[in-house]
Every structure is written in structure tokens, then in C-alpha cells.
Amino acid sequence: MLLIHCPYCDETLPELEFTYAGEAHIARPENPSEMSDEDWQEFLFMRSNVKGPYHERWRHFHGCGRYFNAVRDTVSDKFLTTYKAGAPRPDLASLTEGLK
Amino acid sequence: MNAPVSSFTPGMLVESPAARVSAAVACTRLSLRARGDLAPFEAALGLSLDGQIGSRSSSGVLEAMRLGPDEWILHGSKDAAASAVTELAGLYANHPHSLVDVSGREVSFVIEGPRAAELLTIGCPRNIETILPGSGRRTSFDGVTVVLWRDAETSFRMDVWNSFASHLLDLLATGCRELAAEIH
Ligand SMILES: [Zn+2]
Numbered sequence: 001m002l003l004i005h006c007p008y009c010d011e012t013l014p015e016l017e018f019t020y021a022g023e024a025h026i027a028r029p030e031n032p033s034e035m036s037d038e039d040w041q042e043f044l045f046m047r048s049n050v051k052g053p054y055h056e057r058w059r060h061f062h063g064c065g066r067y068f069n070a071v072r073d074t075v076s077d078k079f080l081t082t083y084k085a086g087a088p089r090p091d092l093a094s095l096t097e098g099l100k
Numbered sequence: 101m102n103a104p105v106s107s108f109t110p111g112m113l114v115e116s117p118a119a120r121v122s123a124a125v126a127c128t129r130l131s132l133r134a135r136g137d138l139a140p141f142e143a144a145l146g147l148s149l150d151g152q153i154g155s156r157s158s159s160g161v162l163e164a165m166r167l168g169p170d171e172w173i174l175h176g177s178k179d180a181a182a183s184a185v186t187e188l189a190g191l192y193a194n195h196p197h198s199l200v201d202v203s204g205r206e207v208s209f210v211i212e213g214p215r216a217a218e219l220l221t222i223g224c225p226r227n228i229e230t231i232l233p234g235s236g237r238r239t240s241f242d243g244v245t246v247v248l249w250r251d252a253e254t255s256f257r258m259d260v261w262n263s264f265a266s267h268l269l270d271l272l273a274t275g276c277r278e279l280a281a282e283i284h
Binding site: 001008009010011013014015016017061062063064065066 | 152153154167168169171225226230237238239240243245
């Protein structure tokens with residue numbers, strides 16, 4: 001089982017307390033009425049689906065209830081870090097340095 | 101046919117030499133959501149809200165646990181809860197918040213006995229030992245969200261939503277018997 005660090009509870013807890021919530025840092029359109037169908041398709045359905053470190057959202061569902069962001073390596077399933085919603089993307093180079 | 105709502109008569113439900121599960125006396129439960137300056141809320145309620153998630157505080161008549169960054173659950177008598185509602189209503193204009201009576205939503209089981217903590221491991225994926233006596237957590241028990249209060253080393257309360265209560269009680273009863281079967 002994965003152990004996930006909740007940045008709000010500041011505890012590392014079993015995956016079973018959490019739910020997955022898709023890719024992180026996808027901003028809602030500022031002017032929805034000016035979006036074309038292609039823009040909407042891009043916003044709603046297209047995800048980067050990277051192989052390697054992936055920025056994604058999780059929710060501490062059976063706990064504090066908050067959404068937060070994580071960087072998880074989709075190859076090894078290892079969490080490189082988790083951080084509060086609204087915080088900037090962490091620098092990937094510094095996160096992966098220790099893994100080389 | 102409607103399934104009966106779980107209404108347990110306060111008292112012992114399951115008893116074994118390993119652990120006991122009883123239904124707690126009904127209390128009034130308030131859900132509080134608030135952000136920003138907590139001091140006015142603390143003054144109105146007479147308890148501290150500003151601890152870590154899982155920390156608890158009591159005014160003597162009202163007991164609070166912090167469930168999340170902006171969320172608390174309050175337990176108390178009907179009178180204590182009524183006065184909390186009145187006090188907080190006075191704050192509303194300058195400190196918008198949400199205070200909802202959720203008394204009818206849940207029941208509480210009291211789980212105690214020498215192996216109470218071990219009994220909880222049959223449903224809780226997290227390490228029970230990280231919940232120190234005098235604190236608590238919202239967590240998962242057999243996939244169901246519950247609020248655990250650890251009152252002492254071997255004494256817990258578990259707040260459970262009505263619709264899950266009979267299922268969780270069955271599970272706890274099985275666990276009580278299994279743990280007791282290991283005692284010779
Ligand atoms: Zn959390």
C-alpha cells in the first residue's frame with residue numbers, strides 16, 4: 001500500500017484514507033464564454049499522461065477532507081513530494097536529484 | 101419496507117474479555133466551519149480551536165475536535181449546544197461561518213477494554229498508536245468515514261453515520277469475539 005503525506009495533517013498515512021483526483025495545475029478558463037469547442041475539449045479531456053514525475057491532485061477524504069497536490073513518479077509509483085493546494089509547482093530538478 | 105434507522109439504546113452491545121462496545125448516551129453534535137481569526141470563536145465557546153488537526157479541547161460542557169484546517173466537531177448537552185448556537189449567531193455578521201446541528205446524523209460507540217486499540221486495527225488502515233490519548237482523528241473504518249476519540253490508552257469513542265452503524269457494530273462484535281478467542 002502507498003503511504004501518502006497529507007500536507008494539512010502533516011502525517012504520512014495509508015492510501016486507503018485518500019482519493020485520487022486527476023492531474024494538478026489545470027486552471028479553469030478565465031473567460032469561459034470565449035472558449036471554442038476545441039479549447040473546451042483541451043480543458044476538459046486532454047491530460048499530459050506523463051511517464052515519470054506527474055503533478056496530480058489527491059484528497060484526504062477519510063481525514064481532513066482537503067485536496068492537495070503531489071508529484072508522483074508514474075513508473076515507480078513513488079511520491080516525490082506533496083504540497084498544499086494553491087502552492088506553486090515544486091522544482092522537479094531538485095526533487096529528482098536524489099533519485100539519480 | 102423502510103429499514104429501521106439505527107437507534108441503539110445506550111448501554112452495552114458487545115462484551116468480551118478482550119474488549120467491550122457500548123452505545124453512548126445521545127449528545128448534541130454541531131459541525132463548525134470557520135476560517136481566519138479563530139479568537140472570537142474560542143472566546144464565544146470557551147475552548148481552544150487552534151490546535152493541530154486531531155487535537156481536542158473542552159469547555160467543561162462542550163467538547164471540540166479539530167477535523168480539518170477549517171472544520172471542527174462539537175459535542176455537548178442540549179443546553180450547552182443551544183447556548184453555543186446563540187453565542188456564535190452573534191458573531192455571524194463580522195465572522196461568517198457555518199454552524200450546523202448534525203445530532204441526528206450519527207451515533208457513537210464506546211470501545212474499551214484491554215485490547216480496544218487492537219480491535220480498531222481490524223478496520224482502520226492507519227496506525228492507532230499515532231492517535232494519542234486525549235486526541236482523536238477522522239479516519240476510515242472498513243472504508244467508512246468515522247471520527248475516533250481516544251479518551252484513554254484503552255478507551256475510544258467512534259462516531260458513525262447512522263446508515264453504517266449496524267454494519268460497523270457487526271464487524272466490531274466479530275472482532276471482540278475473535279480477540280477473546282485468543283485469550284486462554
Ligand atoms: Zn489531511
